[in-house]
Amino acid sequence: MHEGVDTNMSSSKKIYMILTNGFDPDVRVYKEAKYLVTEGFNVEIICWDRKCEYVDRNEEVIDGINIKRFCILSKPGTGMKQIIPYIKFIKNTRKYLKDKEYSYLHCHDFDGIVVGMFTKNKKKTKIIFDMHEIYKNYSYARNIFFDFVFNKILKKSDYIIHVNEAQIEGMKSTIKEKTVFLPNYPESKVYEPIEKNASEKIRVNYIGALRDYESLNSLAKLNNNDKNIEVGLYGTGVCYDKLKEQYQGSNVKVYGKYNGITESGEIYRNTDILYCSYNPQIKNWKTSYPVKLFESIVTLTPVIVTENTVSGDFVEKYGIGKTIKYGDTESIINAILDIKQSYDMYVENIKNISDNYKWKNVVKNLKKVYKNLL
Numbered sequence: 001m002h003e004g005v006d007t008n009m010s011s012s013k014k015i016y017m018i019l020t021n022g023f024d025p026d027v028r029v030y031k032e033a034k035y036l037v038t039e040g041f042n043v044e045i046i047c048w049d050r051k052c053e054y055v056d057r058n059e060e061v062i063d064g065i066n067i068k069r070f071c072i073l074s075k076p077g078t079g080m081k082q083i084i085p086y087i088k089f090i091k092n093t094r095k096y097l098k099d100k101e102y103s104y105l106h107c108h109d110f111d112g113i114v115v116g117m118f119t120k121n122k123k124k125t126k127i128i129f130d131m132h133e134i135y136k137n138y139s140y141a142r143n144i145f146f147d148f149v150f151n152k153i154l155k156k157s158d159y160i161i162h163v164n165e166a167q168i169e170g171m172k173s174t175i176k177e178k179t180v181f182l183p184n185y186p187e188s189k190v191y192e193p194i195e196k197n198a199s200e201k202i203r204v205n206y207i208g209a210l211r212d213y214e215s216l217n218s219l220a221k222l223n224n225n226d227k228n229i230e231v232g233l234y235g236t237g238v239c240y241d242k243l244k245e246q247y248q249g250s251n252v253k254v255y256g257k258y259n260g261i262t263e264s265g266e267i268y269r270n271t272d273i274l275y276c277s278y279n280p281q282i283k284n285w286k287t288s289y290p291v292k293l294f295e296s297i298v299t300l301t302p303v304i305v306t307e308n309t310v311s312g313d314f315v316e317k318y319g320i321g322k323t324i325k326y327g328d329t330e331s332i333i334n335a336i337l338d339i340k341q342s343y344d345m346y347v348e349n350i351k352n353i354s355d356n357y358k359w360k361n362v363v364k365n366l367k368k369v370y371k372n373l374l
Contacts, residue, residue, distance in 0.1 A: 190264055
């Protein structure tokens with residue numbers, strides 16, 4: 001941690017970000033905020049600490065980024081269990097910003113932009129919608145009311161950040177003019193050095209949120225078939241407790257929570273093959289590029305993804321890994337054995353494209369958003 005930015009800085013240099021998680025840290029948000037800090041801005045992230053894990057750290061500074069957390073307990077579930085805490089977060093954020101002077105309100109994800117729309121109280125403030133996912137025509141978004149609200153938000157936003165082209169398909173030309181492409185490529189220095197640590201076994205790891213049980217369980221089953229393969233699951237999520245209990249005492253290692261900034265490098269140095277397979281029936285997973293795919297590229301790690309997806313087409317095009325049938329353990333085993341047999345070839349293919357997928361090459365696109373300040 002370092003000292004924060006001078007709080008007396010002109011309001012033209014003040015940016016508030018809204019984030020509906022506890023920032024522990026959220027890697028994409030961290031990368032954007034850190035870049036803006038290095039450009040001389042006073043960045044403060046207003047966070048929703050849903051599990052009240054940071055009651056003793058409701059205000060802190062991380063690498064020059066000011067953090068303000070509101071502890072509002074949100075228990076697992078749907079409906080009022082989520083709505084009431086969400087409304088409380090909106091009210092707290094609005095009250096906190098009421099008398100503040102700032103130029104930009106940078107809102108992450110759909111629930112963050114809704115907070116921003118209720119919070120913005122100054123005409124001169126520019127509002128930024130940072131779209132982390134695809135929202136239209138999938139899951140909760142399949143209704144007329146959502147469509148109406150979403151289009152209103154797009155119209156009222158001054159800038160819209162998107163991570164892939166699928167997010168802006170079908171948008172009006174007047175809306176597309178406000179969009180800025182900022183894919184979630186990794187910050188390569190986080191993973192240095194990238195050389196793998198030696199191991200007698202081939203280490204196949206999943207690194208990220210544990211939320212697709214069928215996919216993760218089909219990977220974990222490998223240890224019952226081949227003792228020369230070591231399976232690791234890094235991260236937490238809705239499947240964590242079930243997987244931890246199910247594979248307790250087995251050769252499968254369920255590691256749990258990790259810090260994506262300080263620990264990712266060591267994790268990837270102990271990863272020979274990255275497992276990155278998701279359910280293709282979910283549109284957001286079928287048509288998006290997960291950040292883990294790009295992490296595998298900058299760390300020179302062959303990857304396994306689901307066939308007949310955007311990621312699968314990408315992997316096959318550049319020969320950087322293998323595609324599998326979703327949830328098929330035998331398909332996973334065959335992919336691992338194929339990669340193991342031609343490992344150097346896959347690594348060489350990754351080297352040929354790795355420079356194209358680094359954060360330093362795309363973060364400059366933020367200048368299009370903050371052009372009046374930079």
